[in-house]
Amino acid sequence: MPKIPPLLVAFLLYAGPALAADPLALSAKADQMIARGDLAQAVDELKAATSLFPYDEGVRRKLAFTYTEIAKRDLQSGHFSAAAEHFGQAHELLPASAELGLMRGIALYLGKDYAAAREELLQAGEGSEPLIYLGKISYDTGDLPGALEVWRRAKGKDPGNKTLETLIGKAERELPVESRMDKGYSSMFDLSYDAELPPGLSAEVLDALESAYNAVGADLGVFPTTRIPVLLYTKKDYSSVTTGPDWSGGLYDGKIRLPVGGLTRVTPQLRAIIFHEFTHVLVAELTHGNIPTWLNEGLAEMEGRKEFAPPLPRFGAVQGKHVLPLTSLSRGFAGMGGKEAWLAYQQSHAMASFMVQRYGWYAMQQLLKYLGERAGIEEAVAKALSDYGLDLDGVMREWRESLTATAAGDGAN
Structure with a gap:
């Protein structure tokens, strides 16, 4: 061979x-x-x-x-x-x-x-x-x-x-x-504003936006690198452009839109609205729009109320067990009347605040990350709070129990 x-x-x-x-x-x-x-x-x-x-x-x-x-x-x-x-x-x-x-x-x-x-x-x-x-x-x-x-x-x-x-x-x-607006700029914001607005107001708005960029960014753990457009309107122009409800104090639809007619400076209330709307910018960046309205608005209310907190009674002391269902709070609030919208914002703030205070900002950041990966709210909550062994129903149960405790404490006082 x-x-x-x-x-x-x-x-x-x-x-x-x-x-x-x-x-x-x-x-x-x-x-x-x-x-x-x-x-x-x-x-x-x-x-x-x-x-x-x-x-x-x-x-x-x-x-x-x-x-x-x-x-x-x-x-x-x-x-x-x-x-x-x-x-x-x-x-x-x-x-x-x-x-x-x-x-x-x-x-x-x-x-x-x-x-x-x-x-x-x-x-x-x-x-x-x-x-x-x-x-x-x-x-x-x-x-x-x-x-x-x-x-x-x-x-x-x-x-x-x-x-x-x-x-x-x-x-x-x-x-x-x-087309008749003037322009202003800061490190991250492109500002357009009505030429009739008082001089100096635009600079104060830019300062407030930069503060929001740093403060809200630290809470949510994200700092955008793309420039953010902001528009300041007279109230009449804001209404005609946005066609939003009468009670709207601001809007984010890819651009921050603010009605500032009649103001000569940034008041605490306007500063709160700026922080509120900028929170929507970051939430959109993190979740790509996959978020129920109650959580989106609740976080925005939290950030805004750090700058100006209206003198309101605690949510639990007023509402007790009579709360709006999550299904109605998961859709947009724009179609609501003023009274219903006010209640929706109050409850959204109460729920979001409870979650951050009870579970911490890191858990909230994780929740938003999972939403950004297209998880549903139930799945995102379960993943973010796995260390607590909680799902969305469990979180809502703990929140309602906290309302009962709050009401009981107020009654004792």
Whole structure:
């Protein structure tokens, strides 16, 4: 029997597995991993397959698909920069896919990387969706005329798009007011204000905003790096622009909007509103809007009342067991009448204050983090308070017990 040369033996040992494999077999193995949800492992398998078969289109498409699925998970979890990276990796594999470029642009926009998002979206074509997001970038960065021009162009391509109708209508209400506004700036805030407002008020507002940035940021554990737009209105202009309820003292809808007509300086009440609205900025940054209204408003009330606390009786002493259900407090308060809204804010403040005082700011930060990862409020509470063995029902039970104790203490006095 002829002796096999040692070099050939080594070749067979090391190259044998690669020779035995084929793209279909490797792709099928990756499919099993994908079906199990092991996307990272599937990526490793498919990357190895592409190195073995670099010209196999099926393997490349499967790898691009897997990156896309990971990116979708990232989006759901609020990890926008990671989503943009994974969409970008998929796009490199399939450069002809305009949809992958669009998705990367959207992820960059959601992560507030506006320059990179604009560059990506400009490559995504003239469809209505990339134009919507290009308009949003202009809107968010203070270029209202530019946003309107892009959205109107998109409307011409997609006349029945209701989202565009809403965006254009909102921008058209704001433009006549904002076009006559003056500008002011601080380290993190871009301020627009009515030219008729008293001189010096804008500087005081910027000072209050910077104080809120530091104080509320320390409580919630986040300090935004993207500049924050703030607008000061006369009361009449505020009402026409926001179409909010009569009792509204401020609004955050991606921009902080404050009615300051008649004021010559920042009063304690206005300072409280500034801290309240800035809290909404940070809560939106942390949760991406996935938060029940009672917790959002409760935290904002907590921060605002540190600056100015109205002389009100303790919530428990007034309400006792007659509290609003969480279901009604989880939706927006804007549709409520003044009396009901007042009660909703009071109860929201009482619940949020109880949670921070009982469980601490770190637990609240964790709760907001889990909400930002798209957990429901029940799941987020259970995770954040796992050391206490509490779920949302348990927290509400402890809160109601605290009301009873408060009422009993007031009665004894």
